[in-house]
Structures are given as structure tokens and as C-alpha cells.
Amino acid sequence: MRVKGSLQRQLTWVVMTTTLAALLLSAFVLMVYEVRAYRQAWILDLSTQADLIATATAPALAFDDPKAANENLALLRVRPQIRAAAIYTANGRLFAGYVSALSANDPLVPATALAIGHRFNGADLEVSQPILQDGDLIGSAYIRAAYGLTDRLKDYLLILAIVTLASLAAAWLIFRRLQKGVTRPILAVAQAARDVVERRNYAVRVPKTTTHEVSVLVESFNDMVRDLSSEMIERRKAEEALRTADRHKDEFLATLAHELRNPLAPMTNGLAILKLPQAGEAAHRRVRDIMERQLKQMARLIDDLLDVSRISTGKMDLRREHMDLMPVLRGAVEIVEPDMQARGHTLAVSLPPMPVWIDGDAARLAQVFVNLLNNAAKYTENGGRIALHAELIDAQVWVRVSDDGLGIEPAKQAAVFEMFEQVDKSLERGRAGLGIGLTLARQLVDLHDGSLGVHSAGLGQGSEFTVCLPAAMQSDAPAVSGPPPPGGVQRPMHILIADDNVDFAATLAEMLTELGHRVRVSHDGQAAYDAVLAELPDVGLFDIGMPRLNGYELAQRLRQREASRSLVMVALTGWGQDADRRRALDAGFDEHVVKPVQPLELLQMLVRLSAHRRPKAGRRQEMRVTPSSGQA
Amino acid sequence: MTAKSADAPGLDELKAAYLYKFTSFVDWPNAAFETGDSPIVIGIVGNARVRDHLTSLLSGRLAQGRPVVVKQFGAGDAIAEVNVLFVAGSLSLRKDWERRLDGRPVLWVTDVPGGLARGSLINFVQVNHRLRFEASLPAIERSGLGVSSRLLALAETVLTKP
Numbered sequence: 132m133r134v135k136g137s138l139q140r141q142l143t144w145v146v147m148t149t150t151l152a153a154l155l156l157s158a159f160v161l162m163v164y165e166v167r168a169y170r171q172a173w174i175l176d177l178s179t180q181a182d183l184i185a186t187a188t189a190p191a192l193a194f195d196d197p198k199a200a201n202e203n204l205a206l207l208r209v210r211p212q213i214r215a216a217a218i219y220t221a222n223g224r225l226f227a228g229y230v231s232a233l234s235a236n237d238p239l240v241p242a243t244a245l246a247i248g249h250r251f252n253g254a255d256l257e258v259s260q261p262i263l264q265d266g267d268l269i270g271s272a273y274i275r276a277a278y279g280l281t282d283r284l285k286d287y288l289l290i291l292a293i294v295t296l297a298s299l300a301a302a303w304l305i306f307r308r309l310q311k312g313v314t315r316p317i318l319a320v321a322q323a324a325r326d327v328v329e330r331r332n333y334a335v336r337v338p339k340t341t342t343h344e345v346s347v348l349v350e351s352f353n354d355m356v357r358d359l360s361s362e363m364i365e366r367r368k369a370e371e372a373l374r375t376a377d378r379h380k381d382e383f384l385a386t387l388a389h390e391l392r393n394p395l396a397p398m399t400n401g402l403a404i405l406k407l408p409q410a411g412e413a414a415h416r417r418v419r420d421i422m423e424r425q426l427k428q429m430a431r432l433i434d435d436l437l438d439v440s441r442i443s444t445g446k447m448d449l450r451r452e453h454m455d456l457m458p459v460l461r462g463a464v465e466i467v468e469p470d471m472q473a474r475g476h477t478l479a480v481s482l483p484p485m486p487v488w489i490d491g492d493a494a495r496l497a498q499v500f501v502n503l504l505n506n507a508a509k510y511t512e513n514g515g516r517i518a519l520h521a522e523l524i525d526a527q528v529w530v531r532v533s534d535d536g537l538g539i540e541p542a543k544q545a546a547v548f549e550m551f552e553q554v555d556k557s558l559e560r561g562r563a564g565l566g567i568g569l570t571l572a573r574q575l576v577d578l579h580d581g582s583l584g585v586h587s588a589g590l591g592q593g594s595e596f597t598v599c600l601p602a603a604m605q606s607d608a609p610a611v612s613g614p615p616p617p618g619g620v621q622r623p624m625h626i627l628i629a630d631d632n633v634d635f636a637a638t639l640a641e642m643l644t645e646l647g648h649r650v651r652v653s654h655d656g657q658a659a660y661d662a663v664l665a666e667l668p669d670v671g672l673f674d675i676g677m678p679r680l681n682g683y684e685l686a687q688r689l690r691q692r693e694a695s696r697s698l699v700m701v702a703l704t705g706w707g708q709d710a711d712r713r714r715a716l717d718a719g720f721d722e723h724v725v726k727p728v729q730p731l732e733l734l735q736m737l738v739r740l741s742a743h744r745r746p747k748a749g750r751r752q753e754m755r756v757t758p759s760s761g762q763a
Numbered sequence: 764m765t766a767k768s769a770d771a772p773g774l775d776e777l778k779a780a781y782l783y784k785f786t787s788f789v790d791w792p793n794a795a796f797e798t799g800d801s802p803i804v805i806g807i808v809g810n811a812r813v814r815d816h817l818t819s820l821l822s823g824r825l826a827q828g829r830p831v832v833v834k835q836f837g838a839g840d841a842i843a844e845v846n847v848l849f850v851a852g853s854l855s856l857r858k859d860w861e862r863r864l865d866g867r868p869v870l871w872v873t874d875v876p877g878g879l880a881r882g883s884l885i886n887f888v889q890v891n892h893r894l895r896f897e898a899s900l901p902a903i904e905r906s907g908l909g910v911s912s913r914l915l916a917l918a919e920t921v922l923t924k925p
């Protein structure tokens with residue numbers, strides 16, 4: 132209101148002042164002109180009058196007839212402005228005189244003739260005209276009239292004042308109408324600016340106008356607000372996203388800490404039980420089972436985290452190859468079977484009888500299906516029915532994992548794929564997790580140009596996850612790598628383990644020895660190098676970070692020696708990034724395995740590696756693309 | 764109001780002046796003059812003082828653009844080529860003036876009481892010691908002269924019927 136009042140008042144003030152100044156100037160000029168014109172007219176009028184009197188009284192003067200002259204002068208009474216008149220003889224003597232009734236008491240008639248011409252005498256105008264008779268000056272006529280200029284001016288001023296006031300009023304009315312074209316948009320801009328500043332209202336727009344400069348102002352303002360608005364919206368979105376990400380991160384860290392701690396408690400308990408002298412063999416076995424399960428859980432957790440990290444930073448490289456999907460599914464079933472049995476679930480598997488070829492990364496796909504099957508097991512009450520069904524429809528492979536478990540509310544079905552989301556955070560029941568399994572699964576399927584979806588009729592109705600992958604053209608040649616031979620009888624191997632972690636080396640050596648293999652152990656790179664050259668083993672399992680000679684250098688040197696050129700070497704390391712893997716392979720390793728390792732799976736891999744190595748040494752490049760099952 | 768003082772001009776002087784001033788208010792027919800610049804002739808019968816005053820008054824003056832001249836006539840003289848004729852005093856009582864002047868464009872002026880009855884156009888009278896005059900419209904009409912109403916307005920009396 133203040134702004135509005137002041138702008139309008141200012142404009143009104145400017146216009147009114149200008150108008151008034153113009154009016155006063157024109158009034159003044161009119162006044163001056165009027166005074167001059169009035170004066171001229173009055174002088175002319177009186178002179179004429181005096182001439183008339185002179186002409187009329189000339190005979191009276193000529194024939195010395197004052198009475199007639201007085202009668203002539205008396206006719207002037209019809210003109211009350213004429214206050215006095217007189218006739219003088221040629222020698223200036225008063226011949227006849229007249230004084231109007233209104234001025235009867237004033238000595239207005241001069242005793243002797245005045246000079247010819249006009250003059251102002253106070254408020255009166257005096258005119259003296261000669262009286263001629265046949266060219267002879269026979270006297271003079273005198274007239275004195277109330278000039279009346281003051282009255283005239285008063286009237287005139289009154290008229291001018293009325294005209295000025297009327298003009299001002301008209302100007303004001305016109306201005307009020309016209310000024311809206313200018314002030315309204317400006318006021319609208321001001322109002323909008325205040326809205327923006329005070330209420331953070333970026334949706335305001337000022338209506339367009341027709342006045343050019345003002346419309347430029349209005350458009351510029353609108354553009355400005357539009358830009359500002361879009362920037363603010365973007366900023367808010369970014370802030371919101373940051374907050375959300377931050378909240379997720381906090382939740383994730385809390386969950387992570389919780390999840391990493393969870394396995395520690397049973398392991399600590401297990402250790403305590405193992406130390407108890409009175410604990411029997413059965414107790415020891417139970418404790419080992421528990422600790423193994425918990426370790427697996429932790430390892431899987433960390434693997435998942437690393438994978439998610441790779442995907443989200445775009446560093447996940449699929450090692451895709453032409454492969455049959457069925458062994459992957461069968462492998463996944465094998466992996467989850469113990470858990471299924473432990474929970475009393477019935478797992479129904481129906482797969483097509485023939486190979487289904489796709490271009491994929493077997494290890495990653497195994498990860499997906501193991502995850503889906505594990506989820507089905509976790510979110511189904513014990514004794515549930517779980518089904519794995521695969522079929523080939525129109526060049527697409529459809530794999531369905533269904534259960535009759537808890538199910539998912541329709542509204543939350545999309546959310547289960549979001550990072551760190553869990554269907555029911557309150558339920559512990561051994562189902563707790565980081566909520567990244569499904570996220571990872573979907574991302575992996577996406578990387579395979581496939582899709583992962585979920586369908587559930589609702590809570591308690593069970594759920595069905597569907598993976599759809601594009602099928603590859605039928606391959607003429609079988610895959611380079613066949614499925615790994617199922618477990619069972621294995622040829623004893625000579626294995627050299629090199630690791631500065633004495634405990635790890637000892638336990639791994641013990642396990643492999645238990646499985647019937649011959650194992651030697653070194654605790655640094657140089658010792659391992661010497662041991663290989665002393666007696667060539669079938670396989671070398673080398674740590675990377677070792678004193679004296681690290682794993683990379685060890686592998687490089689051994690590849691350079693003729694004797695050990697075709698030795699099967701596997702890097703066992705805690706470093707699981709792709710860069711680490713690549714570096715290991717570049718150094719000469721055949722395979723890169725991230726700790727902790729599953730002894731059985733490790734052995735399967737070793738068998739495969741040495742089986743290929745023996746007949747055809749130097750196929751290392753092909754070995755590299757072989758999937759390392761067991762990491763899921 | 765403007766009483767005439769003792770040392771004011773004499774009657775004869777005034778009569779001379781009036782005779783001259785009359786010429787300004789009278790229109791003569793064109794036939795009254797031989798040419799455009801023929802003089803206006805004022806004839807005087809008797810009273811030589813009037814003639815003398817008039818003569819001195821007229822020196823070089825014009826009336827209606829014409830010079831004015833004075834002619835002295837005897838009472839019995841043939842009156843010819845005259846525009847104004849002043850017949851002084853009782854000389855106007857002669858019976859034949861009217862016959863001699865009737866119908867002629869001559870401004871016949873007399874200065875006796877009842878002068879207009881003799882047939883003159885203008886007759887000097889004295890009112891309150893002032894020289895005034897009276898006029899006879901019938902005589903003026905008969906003479907064929909045009910006499911200005913402004914002059915008639917100053918006349919003491921204007922005779923409208925014979």
C-alpha cells in the first residue's frame with residue numbers, strides 16, 4: 132500500500148503540478164492580453180465617445196449655446212461608466228459640464244481644458260478630444276470614465292480560476308484513467324516482487340501490458356521470476372534428493388553396523404563353546420555349522436556391497452559369454468537347497484529339458500537367482516512351497532521364482548527394488564538384511580538387457596518374482612567351458628599355499644589335506660618361489676600382500692621360468708575390486724578369488740583349471756572368462 | 764451658466780460671426796454657384812459694422828471648401844449673385860423683400876422681432892442678453908436650401924407653419 136500510494140501520488144503530483152503551471156502561465160498571458168485589449172478598446176471607445184460629443188456640441192459651441200451643449204452632454208447619463216464630461220472653448224474656458232448622478236458630489240470636471248489625448252487618473256480614464264468646425268479648432272471635449280479595469284480583472288480572474296479548477300479536475304480525471312496503463316503494471320510488478328521476496332511465491336506472473344517500456348519491464352520481470360523459479364525448484368529437488376540420500380545413507384550405516392555385528396555374537400559364543408573342555412563332538416559340530424553360516428552371511432553381505440558400489444559407480448563389467456542358463460539355475464538350486472531343507476520348504480523345480488542359450492555372465496546370473504531363491508525361503512513361513520520355473524517364449528527366457536509366503540502389499544511392490552528397502556523392517560526372524568539384494572538383482576538383470584519384476588496379490592498371498600532375459604541365437608559350437616563336474620571323487624592334487632596370514636594358510640591347508648590333497652605352505656613370496664622351483668606343484672594359491680616378494684611379483688617370476696610357465700596359479704586376496712582382479716590376471720594369475728573362500732568351490736575351480744591346463748598349456752586367456760561359481 | 768460679460772464682443776461682431784458660421788450648416792443647390800470653387804457670397808444690407816466685422820473675420824477663411832466674400836448692398840439694389848443675405852434692422856420691413864427673394868436659394872437673415880413673418884429664413888433675437896436666432900421651416904423649404912438639423916437644434920424657436 133505504501134508503495135502504491137507513493138507512486139500514484141507522485142505521478143499525480145507531477146501531472147497536476149505540470150497542468151497547473153501550464154494553466155497559470157496561459158492564464159497570466161491571457162490576463163496580460165486582456166488588460167491590453169481592454170485598455171485599447173476602452174481608450175478607443177472613450178475617444179469615439181468624445182468625438183461624438185465634440186461633433187454634436189460643435190454647433191452649440193459655435194453659436195455660444197451652453198444650454199444646448201449641456202443638453203448634449205446630459206445624454207451621457209445612459210452610460211453610467213462615464214462619470215463626467217465637459218466642453219471647453221478654444222481658449223480653454225469651461226463651456227459646458229456634466230457629472231453623472233453617481234458622482235454628483237465629486238469635483239470631477241476640470242476648470243480648464245486638458246491637453247488633447249488620454250491619461251489615467253486613479254481608477255478613471257480621461258480623454259480630451261479637439262472640437263473642429265470647418266477645420267478651425269473651436270474647443271475641446273472632455274470625458275472621464277470609470278476605467279473599471281479592477282472590476283473587469285476581478286471578473287476575469289474569477290473566470291480564470293473557475294476554468295483552471297475545471298481544467299485541473301478534468302486533467303485529474305483523465306490522468307486517473309490514463310495512468311492505469313503505466314502504474315498498474317508497475318504496481319503489479321512491485322506486488323509480484325514482494326510476493327517473491329516475502330512469500331517465496333515463484334508462481335506469480337505479471338499480466339502483460341501495452342505500453343512499450345513498461346511491457347519490457349514486465350516481460351523482463353516475468354523472465355527473471357521464471358528463471359529464478361526453475362532454479363529454485365531444481366535447487367529444492369537437489370536438496371531433497373540430498374536429504375533423502377543422506378537419510379538413506381544414515382539408515383544404511385545403522386543397518387550395516389547392525390548386520391555386521393549380528394554374525395559376531397553367535398561366532399563369539401561359538402568360540403567360547405569351542406574353548407569349553409567339556410563340550411562334546413556334537414556341540415563342536417553345531418558350533419562350526421553356526422560359525423560357517425554366519426561367516427557366509429558376512430561374506431555375502433560384503434560382496435553385495437562391493438557389487439552395488441561397482442554398479443553405482445559404473446565399474447561393473449559383465450563378463451558375458453555364450454552360455455546355457457540351465458546349469459546356472461541348477462547351481463543356484465544346489466546352493467540354496469540346504470537352507471530350504473533347514474526351513475522345511477518344498478522346492479519344486481521345472482526347467483526345460485534342452486539347453487537355453489543366452490549371452491550372460493554366469494556368476495552374476497547365479498547371484499541373481501540365488502538371491503531370489505533365498506528371499507523366497509526367508510520370507511516364507513517354514514514348511515512353505517517354493518517353485519522355480521523356467522521356459523523359453525519367443526526368444527525370451529522367463530524364470531519365475533514363486534512362493535506362498537508373506538507376499539507384498541501392491542503399493543509397496545515397486546519399492547522392494549529400491550536400495551536399502553525392506554518389506555518389513557520390524558521382523559527379525561533371521562530375515563534381516565541390508566535391503567540391497569533385490570536392488571543388486573535388478574541392476575544385474577538390467578545389465579543383461581533383461582527385466583526383473585514382482586507380482587503379489589497382497590499380504591499373505593505369496594509373491595512371484597519374474598526374470599526375463601533375451602535368449603541368444605542357437606549356438607553351433609558348445610560353450611568353451613562346460614559345467615563344472617559335480618562334486619564327488621576328485622583326483623588328488625599337489626597344492627602350494629603362500630600366505631603370510633599363518634592362521635588362514637594353516638586352516639586352508641588343513642581343509643585341503645582333509646579332502647585328500649597334498650599341501651605345502653609358505654609364508655612369504657620368496658619362500659614360495661623357492662618351493663615351486665624345488666618341486667613343481669599342480670596348483671599355486673598365492674596371497675597378494677606378502678613380505679619379501681608380493682603375489683604379483685611372484686606370479687610374474689614364475690611365468691618367466693620355463694619350469695613353472697604353465698603352473699596353475701590362483702590369487703587369494705581380500706581385494707575384490709575389478710582393478711585388483713585385472714592386475715592379478717595381468718601379473719600371470721589364472722584366477723582371482725576373493726577371501727574368504729569356500730573350499731569345495733575352490734577345489735572345483737582348481738580341478739577345472741588344471742584339467743584344461745594339462746592337455747593344452749597356454750589357454751590362459753580362455754580360462755579367464757570362465758565363471759567362478761561360488762561367489763554368489 | 765455662462766453669463767455674458769460686459770466686455771464681451773458686441774452684438775454686431777457676434778452677428779458677423781454667426782453669419783459666417785451659418786454657411787457651414789447650409790447646403791446650396793449646385794446651380795447657386797457658377798463653378799466648383801466659386802465663393803460663397805454674403806450680402807449685407809445696411810449696418811456697415813456687421814459688414815466690417817465680417818470682412819475682418821473672413822480674411823482667408825473657407826466655408827465648405829469655398830472662399831467667403833462679403834458684398835454691401837443698398838436697400839433698393841438688385842440682389843444678385845448672393846448666397847447669404849443679411850437685411851439689417853428695419854430695412855427688412857420693406858414689403859418687396861419677400862417678392863425679391865422668394866423661391867431663390869438665398870439664406871435670408873433678419874434681425875427684427877417678427878422677422879420670420881416677413882419671410883426670412885433666420886431671424887436674430889436676443890434672449891437674456893445673448894444673441895440667439897429663430898428659424899422658419901416653410902421659408903427654408905421654399906428657398907430650396909438644406910439647413911442642418913444641428914443648426915436648427917440651436918434655434919430658439921423653429922417656425923413650422925407659415
